[in-house]
Amino acid sequence: MKIVISDMLGFEEEHDNWILEAAGDDTVVCPQNDEELVAELADAEVFFGYHSPEVFAAAKNLKWMQTTSAGLDMMLTPEVRAMGLQVTNASGLHAAPVVETAWALTLAVSRYLKHFGECQQKHVWDQFTPFDLNGRTAGVVGLGASVAVTPGSPPHSVCG
Known part of the structure; x- marks a missing residue:
């Protein structure tokens, strides 16, 4: 499974280690800009982070989106809803x-x-x-x- 992480907030090394440990043998990628993000999402199954919804247009294999926020209103556009993703949030994180x-x-x-x-x-x-x-x-x-x-x-x- 391929997991794409959009690290807009800047995770601490400890957080990176937790994610990598939890991912096990799955592939974890952390794109450095929007162009890389769009390219990596093309064959990803999981997205972790927060980003404006236009980057998900080409994410045809995406099955799960985990946000780093409680609110989902900015990400759940009609186009993203139509993708039929499992979407979870980080309610309580902040x-x-x-x-x-x-x-x-x-x-x-x-x-x-x-x-x-x-x-x-x-x-x-x-x-x-x-x-x-x-x-x-x-x-x-x-x-x-x-x-x-x-x-x-x-x-x-x-x-x-």
Whole structure:
């Protein structure tokens, strides 16, 4: 079996080793540009990564597409759907950065960072006191891994 990997994010050596070990005797190729990608996809059975859908037009043997993202909307065009592929995503892969970003934005709002940044630009001292989150209750609305407790994230609980 031939597996084509589109490594747009730059895998660490450790990840490359995991993939090669899991592939066993299968052929793994990592094209360096779109031209190589199109050529390699021509006889590939598996695609791993993320790419705009036009590169799959000549992928007549492709059977499985594994994305490195949760969302598939940009890749699942009518043409790609018509290929009858098994398509799987990486839902939850980016949960930790999503949770960390949510906490960062929550703190930015509670500390009025935008307001104080504007004051700083104007060289104005505003003695307005931001509100503390300590002792407050917050609701988390969402689905999937992003609302689960993430190791290393600030302690929180989900009410439901």
